[in-house]
Amino acid sequence: MRGASIHVGARCGDHRRTTRGEPISAEPRINERIRVPEVRLVGPNGEQVGIVRIEDALRLAAEADLDLVEVAPMAKPPVCKLMDYGKFKYESALKAREDRKKQVNTVIKEMKLRPKIDAHDYETKKGHVVRFLKAGDKVKITIMFRGREQSRPELGFRLLKKLADDVADLGFVEYSPKQDGRNMIMVLGPIRKKADAMAEAKAEKDEAKATRRAAAHDEAPDAGGETGETQVAAVEQPTAEEHAAQAAVVEETPAEA
Numbered sequence: 266m267r268g269a270s271i272h273v274g275a276r277c278g279d280h281r282r283t284t285r286g287e288p289i290s291a292e293p294r295i296n297e298r299i300r301v302p303e304v305r306l307v308g309p310n311g312e313q314v315g316i317v318r319i320e321d322a323l324r325l326a327a328e329a330d331l332d333l334v335e336v337a338p339m340a341k342p343p344v345c346k347l348m349d350y351g352k353f354k355y356e357s358a359l360k361a362r363e364d365r366k367k368q369v370n371t372v373i374k375e376m377k378l379r380p381k382i383d384a385h386d387y388e389t390k391k392g393h394v395v396r397f398l399k400a401g402d403k404v405k406i407t408i409m410f411r412g413r414e415q416s417r418p419e420l421g422f423r424l425l426k427k428l429a430d431d432v433a434d435l436g437f438v439e440y441s442p443k444q445d446g447r448n449m450i451m452v453l454g455p456i457r458k459k460a461d462a463m464a465e466a467k468a469e470k471d472e473a474k475a476t477r478r479a480a481a482h483d484e485a486p487d488a489g490g491e492t493g494e495t496q497v498a499a500v501e502q503p504t505a506e507e508h509a510a511q512a513a514v515v516e517e518t519p520a521e522a
Contacts, residue, residue, distance in 0.1 A: 294335040295350055296323065299343070307336070307346040316342060372459075373452070375405045378428075380420035391431055394453065398435040400466070401459030408449040421449040429453065 299319060306314035306322050309331060317325075326333040326347050334353070337344035374397040376390055397404045406428060408421035425442045432453065440452035455462070 294338065295332050296326065299333060299335050299345060301343055303342050304333075304335075304345040305340065305342055307344060309347045373403045373405055375407060377407045377409055378424060380408055380410060380414055380417070380424060382424070391428060394428065394432055395435060398432060398453065398455045399457070399462060401455045401457050401462035403439065403455065404436070404453045406451045406453065410447050410449070415447060418444055418449060425449065425451045 301319060303316055303318050304322050306317050306325070308314055309329065314325075322333050322345060329347055331347045332350040333345050334348055334350055335343050336346050374393075376394055376397075378387070378390055382390070394404050394406070406425060408424060410418070410421065414420065422442050429436075429438050429451070435457075436453040436455050438451060439454035440450070442449055442451040
């Protein structure tokens with residue numbers, strides 16, 4: 266019995282060692298790491314070479330000074346392509362970076378109002394909603410009821426409808442007004458896309474920067490012009506000592522006979 270227990274434990278241990286394996290890599294297999302008898306080979310320009318032995322595929326890759334990259338490992342046989350793998354990885358990283366820059370995250374802003382809000386506060390809150398919608402963001406409008414106000418939900422409904430009508434040129438009602446406990450909620454979606462709003466904001470910022478630079482250049486003093494005028498003024502207006510010297514020369518000059 267003891268020997269049987271030891272035998273079972275050894276089998277379990279062996280099973281764990283064989284199934285654990287190495288971590289799965291997201292990188293494709295290249296060159297000598299491709300261990301199949303034959304592959305469907307694709308040339309560097311996308312031309313179909315056909316099914317060849319792995320030795321021949323590796324030889325063609327070495328002759329062309331390229332890498333043999335497994336692009337479809339689940340195919341029968343696997344599909345491999347001749348390419349410069351280092352250049353391929355670099356271009357893929359650049360493309361992924363550009364895609365991340367262009368990716369737009371949806372942002373939901375929130376604005377809270379009271380059902381008996383006065384006109385001035387309403388205009389202020391509406392201004393914020395307009396700014397959010399212009400920036401391409403969604404806006405969650407929350408009407409907060411207190412005390413006896415909860416028995417009059419029509420006040421909140423009318424307020425939300427008024428706000429939706431006032432900003433109809435910038436946004437639309439994406440989530441209709443709905444009572445949620447003590448609150449009433451409505452979501453406004455922007456008509457403009459977030460990417461378009463960001464591009465326009467960047468263009469306006471660049472234009473304002475260029476205008477400031479041009480204004481600063483126009484207001485800069487013309488140092489050379491001012492210096493020239495000063496020099497001319499100095500020539501045209503002799504000093505008092507020069508006047509005295511000229512008078513002395515005139516007095517010492519004898520009169521003609």
